Amino acid sequence: MPSLKLCSSFFLQLIFTLFVFDLANAQGLKVGFYEETCPQAEAVVKKTIVPVIAEAPSLAAPLLRMHFHDCFVRGCDGSVLLNSSTHQAEKDAIPNQSLRGFEVIDRVKTALEKACPGVVSCADILALVARDVVTAIKGPSWQVETGRRDGRVSNISEALANLLSPFANITQLKAGFQQRGLSAKDLVVLSGGHTIGISHCFSFAPRLYNFTGKGDTDPSLDPNYIARLKVKCPPGAVAPIVEMDPGSSKIFDDDYYTMVSKRRGLFHSDASLLDDSETKAYVINHASTLGSASFFEDFGVSMVNMGRVAVLTGKAGEIRKQCALVN
Template sequence: MATLSLFSVVVFLHLTVVLFVSEPTNAQGLKVGFYKNACPSVEAIVEQTTAHFLSRAPSLAAPLLRMHFHDCFVRGCDGSVLLNATAANKQTEKTAVPNQSLRGFQVIDAVKSAVEKVCPGVVSCADIIALVARDAVVFDKGPFWEVPTGRRDGRVSNASEALQFLPPPFANISDLKSRFQAKGLSVKDLVVLSAAHTIGTSHCFNFNNRLYNFTGKGDTDPSMDPNYIARLKNKCKPGDNTTLVEMDPGSRKTFDADYYTLVAKRRGLFQSDAALLTDSETRAYVKLQASTHGSTFFKDFGVSMVNMGNIGVLTGFAGEIRKHCAFVN
């Protein structure tokens, strides 16, 4: 009996180990409702906290959406864009030029703090970014989509990688397609996600070359509507690094399909916007949404955001669940 009992214990322990090891494999990837048991109120907490900030500072909606893009395109959606510089690493993604205009980190910190009070050590900062981005879009009258969760937080953040992987505002269509393809995203994802420019503002220096010195000869970008150029020149003078301009004039606080109408009229603010008219597939999508008032845009945007949210995610035992989003544990 003693031998049998010992054997039984060994078998039990073996099965326990097998089940324990197998569980992360079954849980690999993301799923809607990942925190259903461990933190069932997480999405309500994120929504309420985000709305609290946006009701007082509506202009934060666009930066919070942009933050999700900037996180996912560098090392995947792992919260690395949130990490502060330290004595050991003075050049994190936050310090890179493309990220120096990011705003809303205080919203992420506040959401994390609120979630930690209810479910300590359970919800990742990477998931919080994804949920906040969705709720910011909804706040600006955009679409709702189910956000698959289960991401874990990365421990590495390098400014050089932000410069390498983030699509610049002056990118042409070949560059854009290459950068999106490298992240597993389709050409449709590219043209759909570009419409995030329907909300928010940009500094003049991101497009001033199109107004004053496009080819280095003091000329303007011929792909841009001359009337729009004249309007922009009234707001942005040469060398202006501080003035902010609406990316979707008259509608920057409403998430809608007006972006495509502007691009179709050659009034996209950035070269990367204008580039969508230089490819048959992206041009067809722009014209479809412009002519049908965004008939499929909201649905498409949710799908493409989920696709983007899958880039390079850490799951299972990879990474960590940060206690504070700005620092590794």
């Protein structure tokens, strides 16, 4: 017969295991959440997205960013999609004014409401669309956990306070990710999303013309690249755009890390990845290897991690009928 001490030890270990298991499942997300309530949900999303990206591949980047910007403010609750009659919602904040594709999300929502009324959340639509647009431009695929519900609050000041700046240094970036339960590896991997898309000149112009307030350039930026950027972005220019990853901004690959390793990351936040031993090692490794397999796998893992940030599940929040409006 086991001793009382042994039984007590086993009981405590069991309680601890159950507690950890409960924490791991507390958020209520899982792959295949809609298997019974809307089994065709993911197929509907993909069927809607594929022709859109085939016709307009430049929409992939802003639709991917939309999921990022949603999760970093109030968590992944679809709040970035809400409209405000007084222009005080998250989407009205300056960092979100470059987002495009809200009408695509509405198109997906309409298709899902027709197939399964009142079932699939707008927050989950953002997560599924992010995966499908990446896959559509030759990037990786991954299993998306679903089960999020939609928030009812969207505030411009919260977006301004919580979205990480393209001028952020590595300390600020790591702290911002850590606050959301994300690691330094998640930071460097998700930064790889800058392999697609464009940016307006104002997002990086200080690096070219006034880095320290003395009319100087950012010493961490390759001088030859600075010269090329100045041609596209003359002093005071706002409207012109520049490819994030010149030559392959519509194809999802790991060329971003080659650019950063050559000191040609467009944002200061890109350059900052070389200021930390862990993030720098990842950049250098993926800049010197052929093929994107390991980055693709890592990207899927980190997207799942980000998709868990401060989610609403169970009876919290709501399932919006229209993504831009609370019920």
